[in-house]
Amino acid sequence: xxxxxxxxxxxxxxxxxxxxxxxxxxxxxxxxxxxxxxxxxxxxxxxxxxxxxxxxxxxxxxxxxxxxxxxxxxxxxxxxxxxxxxxxxxxxxxxxxxxxxxxxxxxxxxxxxxxxxxxxxxxxxxxxxxxxxxxxxxxxxxxxxxxxxxxxxxxxxxxxxxxxxxxxxxxxxxxxxxxxxxxxxxxxxxxxxxxxxxxxxxxxxxxxxxxxxxxxxxxxxxxxxxxxxxxxxxxxxxxxxxxxxxxxxxxxxxxxxxxxxxxxxxxxxxxxxxxxxxxxxxxxxxxxxxxxxxxxxxxxxxxxxxx
Numbered sequence: 001x002x003x004x005x006x007x008x009x010x011x012x013x014x015x016x017x018x019x020x021x022x023x024x025x026x027x028x029x030x031x032x033x034x035x036x037x038x039x040x041x042x043x044x045x046x047x048x049x050x051x052x053x054x055x056x057x058x059x060x061x062x063x064x065x066x067x068x069x070x071x072x073x074x075x076x077x078x079x080x081x082x083x084x085x086x087x088x089x090x091x092x093x094x095x096x097x098x099x100x101x102x103x104x105x106x107x108x109x110x111x112x113x114x115x116x117x118x119x120x121x122x123x124x125x126x127x128x129x130x131x132x133x134x135x136x137x138x139x140x141x142x143x144x145x146x147x148x149x150x151x152x153x154x155x156x157x158x159x160x161x162x163x164x165x166x167x168x169x170x171x172x173x174x175x176x177x178x179x180x181x182x183x184x185x186x187x188x189x190x191x192x193x194x195x196x197x198x199x200x201x202x203x204x205x206x207x208x209x210x211x212x213x214x215x216x217x218x219x220x221x222x223x224x225x226x227x228x229x230x231x232x233x234x235x236x237x238x239x240x241x242x243x244x245x246x247x248x249x250x251x252x253x254x255x256x257x258x259x260x261x262x263x264x265x266x267x268x269x270x271x272x273x274x275x276x277x278x279x280x281x282x283x284x285x286x287x288x289x290x291x292x293x294x295x296x297x298x299x300x301x302x303x304x305x306x307x
Contacts, residue, residue: 133218
């Protein structure tokens with residue numbers, strides 16, 4: 001008897017197996033990846049070869065998707081097929097996939113030092129329940145979901161730290177065909193972390209605490225702020241201050257970049273950001289400028305001692 005199934009059928013069984021194991025938001029992300037990218041291409045297939053996957057990767061990269069995004073999509077594809085192979089319902093062969101080389105070395109979006117001064121001056125002069133989330137992201141590197149989910153009980157005024165242990169976001173539920181707000185633990189185990197707060201942020205938090213009736217640090221509602229609406233507020237704030245547009249995540253990049261520029265050690269910056277390993281921090285934020293390169297060459301030349 002032939003037990004083989006189509007990729008679509010295997011993916012449904014795989015999702016059911018994942019349901020009790022992974023976070024609800026993670027399962028929704030898997031289902032969206034399947035629905036958007038994998039099922040339209042491989043849904044009816046009963047066998048997927050290395051050549052098929054290689055062409056899929058080239059097509060997706062050519063369409064404009066980032067290489068990391070395509071890798072993540074292929075990781076879901078591989079996981080489904082390996083599950084099918086393990087249970088004897090789909091053939092799997094090892095692949096050696098090559099990803100097109102990215103010639104551009106894009107730097108993460110950040111505020112210039114001048115624009116950061118303008119923004120911080122405004123936030124410190126007007127510490128409100130709306131403004132405090134922007135200042136938090138700029139002074140701690142927290143992600144927008146972490147900022148919106150932060151409660152006053154997570155702020156330790158005695159130790160002058162914030163504890164990051166929650167995040168909030170809106171995800172698309174493929175089964176309900178609608179979006180839903182989801183409160184959960186942060187992105188990874190390393191994302192649960194304790195971050196010291198600067199003197200300026202500490203004073204601003206104290207002032208906001210006095211006027212706040214909400215259990216949440218950001219906003220005035222009994223519910224957490226919607227990340228989407230807070231992004232809109234941030235965009236309007238930049239426009240009002242005549243600062244060029246920046247995505248909210250650019251505040252996290254700005255924080256990390258300033259830490260590196262002020263010669264904080266990479267491991268500490270990595271831990272504050274909640275990265276799983278220091279390599280992520282190095283790859284994203286350590287981009288020596290020409291002056292740093294010159295100092296490096298000079299140091300090496302002086303060490304050789306040849307005149």
